[in-house]
Amino acid sequence: MATPRRFRWGFVALAVVFVALVVWLWISTHQPAKAPKSPSVPVNTAKASLQDIPVVVSAIGAAQAWQAVTVNAQVTGKLTYVAPEGADVQAGALLAQIDCGPYEAVLTQAQGTLHKDQAVLEEAQIDLKRYQTLAAQDSISKQQAEDQAQLAKQDEGVVQTDQGNVAAAKINVGYCRITAPTSGRVGVRLIDPGNIITVAGTTGIVTLNQITPMAVTFTVPEGDFQRLAQASNGFSKPLATTALSQETDQPLGTGELTVSDNHVDQTTGTVTMKAKFPNDAKQLWPGQFVDVRLTLQTLSNVVTVPAAAVNQGPKGAYVYVVGPGNKALMQPVQVMTTQDTSAVIKSGLKGGETIVTDGQMTLRPGLTVSARPANGGAGANASSKKPTA
Numbered sequence: 460m461a462t463p464r465r466f467r468w469g470f471v472a473l474a475v476v477f478v479a480l481v482v483w484l485w486i487s488t489h490q491p492a493k494a495p496k497s498p499s500v501p502v503n504t505a506k507a508s509l510q511d512i513p514v515v516v517s518a519i520g521a522a523q524a525w526q527a528v529t530v531n532a533q534v535t536g537k538l539t540y541v542a543p544e545g546a547d548v549q550a551g552a553l554l555a556q557i558d559c560g561p562y563e564a565v566l567t568q569a570q571g572t573l574h575k576d577q578a579v580l581e582e583a584q585i586d587l588k589r590y591q592t593l594a595a596q597d598s599i600s601k602q603q604a605e606d607q608a609q610l611a612k613q614d615e616g617v618v619q620t621d622q623g624n625v626a627a628a629k630i631n632v633g634y635c636r637i638t639a640p641t642s643g644r645v646g647v648r649l650i651d652p653g654n655i656i657t658v659a660g661t662t663g664i665v666t667l668n669q670i671t672p673m674a675v676t677f678t679v680p681e682g683d684f685q686r687l688a689q690a691s692n693g694f695s696k697p698l699a700t701t702a703l704s705q706e707t708d709q710p711l712g713t714g715e716l717t718v719s720d721n722h723v724d725q726t727t728g729t730v731t732m733k734a735k736f737p738n739d740a741k742q743l744w745p746g747q748f749v750d751v752r753l754t755l756q757t758l759s760n761v762v763t764v765p766a767a768a769v770n771q772g773p774k775g776a777y778v779y780v781v782g783p784g785n786k787a788l789m790q791p792v793q794v795m796t797t798q799d800t801s802a803v804i805k806s807g808l809k810g811g812e813t814i815v816t817d818g819q820m821t822l823r824p825g826l827t828v829s830a831r832p833a834n835g836g837a838g839a840n841a842s843s844k845k846p847t848a
Contacts, residue, residue, distance in 0.1 A: 499829040502818030504781055505765055509810035512758045512803055514796060516687060518732075520677030520702065520751040522743040524668035525735070526641045530554050531663050532656040533634040534562065541652055541665055546645045548667070551638050554645070555664045557656065559635030566628035573621035580614035587611045643669040668745050673738035675702055675714065677751045678729035687716070687732070690755040694719045700734040702749040711742040716753055761795070762804040768816045769794060769802050778808065779815035779822055781830055787815065789824045 532538075532555075540556035542548060587607045594604040646666035650656060656664065679687065691698050697715035704711055714736030723730050734751070736743055743749070768778050775791060782788045792807030808814070813830065815822065822828070 499785065499827040500787070500818060500821050501829045502779075502787075502815045502822065504813050504828075504830040505768065505816045507762050507764045507804070507808045507810055507812045507814055509760050510763055512761055512763060512798055512801065514755045514758060514798065516679060516683045516753045516755060518677040518679055518683075518751045518753075519705075520675045520734075520749050522702070522736075522745055522747040522749060523674050523676060524643065524670055524745045525672045525674045526643065526669040527745070528640055528643070528667040529663040530637055530665050530667065532557060532637075532658060532660060534631050535657045536561065536635065536655070538650060538652050538654050538656050538664065541648045541650070542645045544645060544647050544665075547643070548639050548645060549642045550640065553636065554639050554667065555637040557635040557637075559632050562628065562631040562635060566625065566632055569621065569624040569628045573618065573625050576614065576617045576621050580611065580618050583607070583611040583614045637664070639667055641667070641669050642671075643667045670741060670743070670745065671738050672714075673712075673736045673743040673745075675700070675734045675736060675743065675749060675751060676731060677734075678724075678727070678731050681723060681728055681730065684719075684723070684730040686755060687753065688719070691716065699754045700736075701752045701754075702734075702736060702743060703752065705748055705750055708750070711749060712736045712738055712740070758795070758803060762808050762810055763801045764804060764808065764814055765816045766797050766800050766802045768814045768819075770819055779819055779828075780808075781813040781815065781828055785827050785830065787822045787824060787826050787828050790814075 534557060537558040538555065539558050540553070542552070542554045548554070587604070587610075590599065590604040590607045593599045594601050644667070646668065648665045649662050650660075650664050687698065688694060694716070697717060700714045700716050702711045702714070703709060714734045716732060716734045718733035718735075720731040720733075734753075764778065769776050769792065770778065776794050777789050777791045780788045780790045790807055793805040795803040795805040797803070815828065818828075
């Protein structure tokens with residue numbers, strides 16, 4: 460009797476296992492499938508930062524001497540001396556010397572003629588006094604006295620002519636010695652000593668450029684001109700100006716905008732400006748092309764983001780903000796100005812928020828993002844680049 464009982468219990472256990480297997484298969488085949496997990500969108504991000512941003516106007520300029528002089532001869536003669544090329548000279552220093560021997564001889568002749576005619580005039584004036592006394596005594600006719608007066612006046616005219624000749628001869632002697640009208644650097648000489656130079660010569664003898672201070676000229680569009688005029692109170696207040704190397708972008712000096720041209724060039728719609736640089740380090744050189752930046756104002760403690768983060772939509776500018784759970788949120792913003800690679804946000808953001816700087820084309824509000832912080836962030840982008848308008 461024991462063997463059939465054990466058989467029945469084994470059959471029952473097998474049946475229970477079979478039923479459990481069928482239930483498990485049914486449950487596994489009828490369980491709802493899990494929704495696939497949405498992949499995250501890889502993007503670059505940065506932090507919106509608070510900082511001071513200078514608002515500037517940029518232009519391409521050319522350095523030029525504050526004063527440039529081409530020395531020409533005012534008398535004809537043999538050139539005997541030219542200042543050393545490349546020498547720094549002070550105002551009044553000798554730049555060129557012309558043989559003045561012939562002109563000194565002419566001066567001597569003119570002085571001799573003057574002395575002779577002065578003696579003749581003195582004698583005529585003495586005779587005139589004598590004739591006037593005799594005429595008052597009725598010893599001679601009044602006609603004789605009047606004739607003598609006319610003769611004395613003629614002699615006065617001769618003396619004045621002689622004085623003019625002496626003055627002209629002295630001027631020519633002075634022209635033989637050419638001095639620097641201003642301090643500056645002597646250029647490469649255009650004529651060597653020993654040559655005969657003439658007044659009609661057009662090449663000049665040598666050039667002199669004043670490089671301390673130095674001028675930088677550039678042009679700005681009418682719109683920027685209006686901004687500059689407003690910031691400088693009609694150019695009555697100097698504006699800080701920086702010159703930078705076009706090759707290395709390194710500063711070459713800081714100066715002030717001092718001169719604005721008196722008209723707008725109608726062919727280009729631009730206005731010529733002129734800034735003055737002390738140029739003590741002599742990094743600016745006449746003829747050198749530079750990048751010019753003028754500071755209009757400094758925006759204090761404003762929200763800045765990389766300019767690449769700002770997108771334009773049908774309703775205006777917006778950025779993607781990385782919200783809780785790394786979800787992308789579309790945030791409308793108002794941009795005050797863009798300075799080089801940084802955008803200044805007037806409203807819509809506050810400092811410290813994480814914004815998307817690259818990868819926005821594949822984003823939609825609500826998508827999960829995989830943030831890869833950009834090197835430096837917004838603060839680095841804004842501070843490492845020099846602002847431009």
